[in-house]
Amino acid sequence: MRVGTADLLFKELSNDVDECYKTAAELGFNAIDLGCHEWSVRQIFKGEMFGHFDKSLEELRAYYQPSIDAAAKYGITFHQMHAPFPTEMNGKPEMNAYIHMTFEKCVHICKMVGAKYIAVHGVDIGPHSTNEQDFEHNFKVFASYIPVLKEEGVMMCIENTYSDFQGRDNCFCCSNAEFLVRLVEALNREAGEECFGTCYDVGHANITGKDQFQEILAHGKHLKILHLHDTDGIVDTHLIPYTARYLDRQGTDWEGVFKALAILDFEGSLNFESDGGVHGFPEELRRDALRLNAAVGWYFAKRIEAYKKEYHKA
Numbered sequence: 001m002r003v004g005t006a007d008l009l010f011k012e013l014s015n016d017v018d019e020c021y022k023t024a025a026e027l028g029f030n031a032i033d034l035g036c037h038e039w040s041v042r043q044i045f046k047g048e049m050f051g052h053f054d055k056s057l058e059e060l061r062a063y064y065q066p067s068i069d070a071a072a073k074y075g076i077t078f079h080q081m082h083a084p085f086p087t088e089m090n091g092k093p094e095m096n097a098y099i100h101m102t103f104e105k106c107v108h109i110c111k112m113v114g115a116k117y118i119a120v121h122g123v124d125i126g127p128h129s130t131n132e133q134d135f136e137h138n139f140k141v142f143a144s145y146i147p148v149l150k151e152e153g154v155m156m157c158i159e160n161t162y163s164d165f166q167g168r169d170n171c172f173c174c175s176n177a178e179f180l181v182r183l184v185e186a187l188n189r190e191a192g193e194e195c196f197g198t199c200y201d202v203g204h205a206n207i208t209g210k211d212q213f214q215e216i217l218a219h220g221k222h223l224k225i226l227h228l229h230d231t232d233g234i235v236d237t238h239l240i241p242y243t244a245r246y247l248d249r250q251g252t253d254w255e256g257v258f259k260a261l262a263i264l265d266f267e268g269s270l271n272f273e274s275d276g277g278v279h280g281f282p283e284e285l286r287r288d289a290l291r292l293n294a295a296v297g298w299y300f301a302k303r304i305e306a307y308k309k310e311y312h313k314a
Helices: 017-027 041-045 057-073 093-113 131-143 146-152 177-191 202-207 212-222 254-263 275-279 283-311
Strands: 002-006 031-034 077-082 117-121 155-159 163-165 168-170 196-201 223-227 269-272
Touching (some): 002 077, 002 283, 017 057, 017 283, 031 093, 057 077, 057 093, 093 146, 117 223, 131 155, 131 177, 146 177, 155 177, 177 196, 177 212, 196 202, 202 212, 212 223, 212 254, 254 283, 269 283, 275 283
Parallel strands (some): 077 117, 196 223, 223 269
Antiparallel strands (some): 163 168
């Protein structure tokens, strides 16, 4: 099993690419979740349709090659990638065309760096839509990526997410395992092969009131990648696990997470999205915070393997 986190957290420690991956390995990580920080959510919401992803594929390969080389040098794999957010902007066709171009570039980058999976957010078409309206819209959006996914052999993993409704984080269609499984199965039938899977975000499940154990099991064989982080159960705070503890209980049911992953015999990367927790420390302590996060990851791996022995006795 591999333990990983976002590349940006190491880039914040050093401007030198080789040093970034050396640091990741020294702190205990052997996998990287490649982010698309070069075109941020803030730019998307501001309507800025320009930048990094306007580069040609040749230019993008040259941009990522130093990271590919450094990762190989230090025994780190690019297990997964995260596309920009959001996946679509309601009522903005020009922006959506640019997002689509960007996502296709991301799929090509995924193949370049040797990653198998790319995480994307489901589309929230707004309040008071029916499940069927949500399903039809999401199916149409994601089916448009089938040609590039088949071309590159990359799997698009739709993440359980949440919506912003009346000032709070709220459950919507793509928060629910049953909806995501139905969507992924329909998309794979359309593709004629397995081009889609799911990404399970523990923090998103926590703030939308899910039973971690049951929800992970409901993803079943479609669960390919993880976003692991703690929250207070209210806001998507992206904390290091075990740091959202209340006086008498944990913020997240981690044992439920371990047991469910063990039952599914999950073999992927234990990928942490704990940037909020790391950034909560002063700059001088962030290296130590990352080291702690890696140690938590290897503890997770040990707990999951122990449960696997219990659940999969010969």
